[in-house]
Every structure is written in C-alpha cells, then in structure tokens.
Amino acid sequence: MKDPQPQRKPENCAFVIFGVSGDLTHRLVLPSLYNLAAENLLPEKFCVVGAARRAMSNDELRDSLLKGLREFATRPVDDVVAHQLLQCVTFVEADSKDPSSFETLKKHLDALECSRGTGGNRLFYLATPPAAFAPTARELGRVGLMKEDNGAWRRLVIEKPFGTDLASAKALNAELLKIMDEHQIYRIDHYLGKETVQNILVLRFANGMFEPIWNRNHIDHIQITVEERLGVGHRGGFYDATGALRDMVPNHLFQLMSLVAMEPPTRFDAHSVRSEKAEVLSAIQQPSEAEALKSSVRAQYLAGRIGNADVPDYRKVPDVRPGSTTETYVALKLMIDNWRWAGVPFYLRTGKALAHKRTEVAIKFKQAPLSMFSGTAVDRLSQNFLTIGIAPTETIELQFNAKIPGPSVTIDGVEMKFRYGDYFKADPSTGYETLIYDCMIGDNILFQRADGVEAGWQAVQPFLNAWKNAGSNGIETYAAGSDGPACADDLLRRDGRSWRKFT
Numbered sequence: 001m002k003d004p005q006p007q008r009k010p011e012n013c014a015f016v017i018f019g020v021s022g023d024l025t026h027r028l029v030l031p032s033l034y035n036l037a038a039e040n041l042l043p044e045k046f047c048v049v050g051a052a053r054r055a056m057s058n059d060e061l062r063d064s065l066l067k068g069l070r071e072f073a074t075r076p077v078d079d080v081v082a083h084q085l086l087q088c089v090t091f092v093e094a095d096s097k098d099p100s101s102f103e104t105l106k107k108h109l110d111a112l113e114c115s116r117g118t119g120g121n122r123l124f125y126l127a128t129p130p131a132a133f134a135p136t137a138r139e140l141g142r143v144g145l146m147k148e149d150n151g152a153w154r155r156l157v158i159e160k161p162f163g164t165d166l167a168s169a170k171a172l173n174a175e176l177l178k179i180m181d182e183h184q185i186y187r188i189d190h191y192l193g194k195e196t197v198q199n200i201l202v203l204r205f206a207n208g209m210f211e212p213i214w215n216r217n218h219i220d221h222i223q224i225t226v227e228e229r230l231g232v233g234h235r236g237g238f239y240d241a242t243g244a245l246r247d248m249v250p251n252h253l254f255q256l257m258s259l260v261a262m263e264p265p266t267r268f269d270a271h272s273v274r275s276e277k278a279e280v281l282s283a284i285q286q287p288s289e290a291e292a293l294k295s296s297v298r299a300q301y302l303a304g305r306i307g308n309a310d311v312p313d314y315r316k317v318p319d320v321r322p323g324s325t326t327e328t329y330v331a332l333k334l335m336i337d338n339w340r341w342a343g344v345p346f347y348l349r350t351g352k353a354l355a356h357k358r359t360e361v362a363i364k365f366k367q368a369p370l371s372m373f374s375g376t377a378v379d380r381l382s383q384n385f386l387t388i389g390i391a392p393t394e395t396i397e398l399q400f401n402a403k404i405p406g407p408s409v410t411i412d413g414v415e416m417k418f419r420y421g422d423y424f425k426a427d428p429s430t431g432y433e434t435l436i437y438d439c440m441i442g443d444n445i446l447f448q449r450a451d452g453v454e455a456g457w458q459a460v461q462p463f464l465n466a467w468k469n470a471g472s473n474g475i476e477t478y479a480a481g482s483d484g485p486a487c488a489d490d491l492l493r494r495d496g497r498s499w500r501k502f503t
C-alpha cells in the first residue's frame, strides 16, 4: 500500500457559502472542509461565512453544521478539529432580492478579514437552487465583490445543473461573463472529484501500451454505465422537471466520455485539457429527429423491490406530477465525427431504482479473427473488455481469453483486476475535497469551462428536441430493482452487441 503524496496549503482566504442552510452544504461541503482540516490542508488563516435568506445566529448555524457533520462525515469526527473549524464560521443574511444585504455581506467580510487576518482572497460557493445562481452573481458583481485587485483573487464556484438546455446554459455563461472573467468561474461536476475518473487520463496518457490501440482500428465500441439503486427520494419536484438525461448526461456521463475519447492534450494544464475535452464533445454527431428517436431510450420505473425494500411507482414520489412522463432511465447511442472514433458507437445508459449501484466505462476491443479456432469447441471466444470501475469499487479490469489447463485446447474468459483499495491507502472522502482544495489553490483543470458545458448541451439538444416534438406519450417502463427496460437491450442488439453484465 502506498500513501498519497503530501500537498501544499492554500493561500489564506474567506470561504463564503450561499445556501448554507441547505442539504448540499450539510452533506458534502462541510464534511469536505472537515476532511481538509483533518489533513491540515485548509489555509493557515481561514474563515467561513454562511449566507442564506432565513436569519439565524452564528451558534444556530454552527450547531446545525455540527449535526450535519456527525451524520455525513466520511470518517470519525475529531471534536477538536470540528470545533476549530466551526469557530471559523459566521452567519450573514443574504438575499439577491434585497440589495442592501449584499452591502452588509461586504462589510461583514471586510471586518472579518481584518480581525482574522485572512487577507482579501475570497471564494464564493453557490450552493443555492439554480434560479439563484445568476441573481447572486449579479449582486456580487454590483457591490464589487468579484473584482480582483491588489493581487487578491475572487472565485465563484457554481453548482449543477448549469442550465436546462443549450439556450439557458449559453445565457447563464453570458450573464456570468458580464460580471467576471472565465478564470474566476469554477463550474463544479463532482464526477471530476472522483479518483478513478481522474485516473482515466493517467491510464491513457502515462502508459505507452494503451494509446496505440485507443482508436477505431482496435476498439469495437464503448459503454458508459451509471446505474443507481436509489430512487428519486425527496427530490421529486426537482427531478420531475429535470429527468435522467438532463440530470446526468451532459454533465457526469459526458465527463467520463470526454476523458475517454479526447485527443492527448499537449500539456497537463487546464487550458490544454479543457480544450481537448470540449473539442471531442463538440464532435458528437447531431442526429436528425428520426435518428435521435431511434438511437435513444427513455423509461420510467414502476413499483418493485430493491433489496428488502418495496419501492412504489415513480409517479407516487412526493411532488412528482400525476401522470408524469419524465424519464428515470435513459440510454443513448452516440457517434463521434472525428478520425479516431469514426464508426465506433458510444453507448451511454443511466437510471434510478435499478438492481445495482454501478458506475463504469467499458471499452470493448474488436474480436480476434476466429479462423484459427473455427469449427472447434473454442470458436466462441469471450469478449475483450477493458473496464474502468468507478463504483461500487474502484477498479481497472481486463478480460481476455486463456487456455484451460488440460490435453485439449479449450478456452475460457478470465480477468486481471486492479483494485485501488488494495494498493493505495487513502481516507474515505466525499469527492468534493479535491475540488474545493483545487479551487482554493487556483487550479481549474477539474472544473468545466464555458465551451465544454455548451458542447455538452449541444450534443443532447437533438434528443431533447426529438422527444419534445414526438410528444410525451408512450414512455417505456421497467420494474424498480430490475436491470432496466428491455428496449435498452434492443438498442445494442440491433447492432449485434450487448451490454456488459454486472459482475
């Protein structure tokens, strides 16, 4: 087992969280700050300012955050570390509809920075509903809080969803870029905080053996799967207006797809990596309406059983509209119009309330020519998949064929499996630590750039349009706790292929 490399401390700064009373702050942001504190990776001088519309005292906020930390921390909570962190937290009331509250926030920050000596560096984290992203940014701009001067930096972290379609994503980018520079914007996608996702770049570009075969000459097709056992839970209102495609594909699945499909960047820096990612997403073929309908599947879960729990129909989730036709499962076949990937389908699927939790990228290599073994018992060779497992376990697995010991030549599919946990020692994390840390040190390689976000929406827009124009009748269904709708299997069967089974 190997320990992770030591990291440097970020510069002193103030960390402002809008939406401090919300779920994201309690479940992920604060536990991540706690993990950074436990690893001595917060700035020497640091303060957290929590903002929300509903007033509360500093102590009320600290109590609520501590409760959240006890519930959601990924490791045992050390009272001393937690206390030190919470003593850095203060509350301020802020509402973008009340301009004076942003003047108050500014004064609060100025005073705090003097007393704590944190200097003028400020990170603003928008953990609010998306409707508040632009109004909050506008207010920050209006009172001068995004202005970088005297060497101090000002950064804005913006949560997902970044828009609901191409037009709204473009409008939000345009709005933000009127207020600040691109280098100040950190569009977060928590998939980029996952170690195995970051490792896709290392696997491809730090090893000489994969790149020569990473193309249409050797790869038959690629499958990207994000299956969840969880249903929609308490997020019925948000989810019903969003659906599986918008919730997962232009962001998380496209992060995986772009890392797997991008050209090698000339340098390992934010500009080169993000340019190549945006480039490959913009090369995704735009299907006609008829093609989009043929190469997509949308389905909704019906009642079923997951483990020991009975799961009701999606339509019975609180805040879901009666008769809703929102998809809880989507599968797409996408083609990339470039030299490397011409003719290689990328099959993507994601859904809720399925039998397994599984996130993986499976690269299927072309079959060996069968002539040597044809007519014998071994003429059906097993498939050669290279699989990058992201959840539930972090793995890299290669399936290949081997001879079964014995006098006759019989062949079986076997696998070599590398498990991260067996080799590297790392404390359990939320995945947000890396992203928050990177933002504090000013490294935006793991954040999305405006063109990347827009390229993602552009690629899914033909499907959204086709579905809308086709009307919302006739959504396919699947039972909760199953492997998904049968029509998702047909999508590949038509091409003579099949999804990789859960192992």
Ligand SMILES: NC(=O)C1=CN([C@@H]2O[C@H](COP(=O)(O)OP(=O)(O)OC[C@H]3O[C@@H](n4cnc5c(N)ncnc54)[C@H](OP(=O)(O)O)[C@@H]3O)[C@@H](O)[C@H]2O)C=CC1
Residues within 6 Å of the ligand: 018, 019, 020, 021, 022, 023, 024, 025, 027, 052, 053, 054, 094, 095, 096, 126, 127, 128, 129, 130, 131, 132, 159, 160, 161
């Ligand atoms: N929860 C999660 O696991 C994830 C959440 N996200 C994203 O994070 C963001 C926050 O989600 P979540 O914490 O779940 O949401 P919650 O509804 O739990 O919390 C929202 C927070 O924002 C404040 N708020 C609500 N409306 C406004 C407004 N108009 N202006 C300013 N503040 C407002 C609320 O406090 P008050 O009403 O007092 O102002 C509250 O503190 C969303 O954009 C979501 O999509 C992304 C990934 C995962």
Ligand SMILES: O=C1O[C@H](COP(=O)(O)O)[C@@H](O)[C@H](O)[C@H]1O
Residues within 6 Å of the ligand: 226, 228, 247, 359, 391
């Ligand atoms: O952003 C989201 O992601 C989660 C899935 O994240 P994972 O890390 O557990 O794979 C998903 O459940 C949620 O609907 C979506 O908004």
